[in-house]
Amino acid sequence: MSAAYPLDGAMCEGVATADYDPFFPDSDDLAADALALCSICPVRQACLAYAVDTGQVFGIWGGTTQRELRRLVAQAGGPRARRVPTDHVNAGKTHCKHGHPYDAANTYYTVDGERRCRACRRARLTRARGLASASGGER
Ligand code: SF4
Ligand SMILES: [Zn+2]
16 A cells, blocks of 8 residues: 555644654553554554554554554564655665664654654653653652
């Protein structure tokens, strides 16, 4: 199939920020936020089909957990597309703007198909948690 992201009516559109991205969760709580949105999303079936078709093995797509999605992708022949679509503006870049490599282990994809750096994401989350505890946050 040749769906383009974002799909019309996608519940996840505009949800993610630099510090909050439930669709690429680091905890079960965060994943539950994403799955709740997927559960009322009108394009859930098309989203899941797209994720399986393009071999997305990171993140929450189409109301499936990451583990379930990996199983479906494997059944469909494996992650064929750990890559940016060739017409994407960033397709030719091999490293993020901070110099981390866009290899399979360090790359994930947003729901709209954008390639992102996992090392940079970890650094952002670490900073955010540091700020929260420095300000006397969670008790
Ligand atoms: S990930 Fe897919 S099913 Fe979930 S909210 Fe986004 S478009 Fe809908
Ligand atoms: Zn990076």
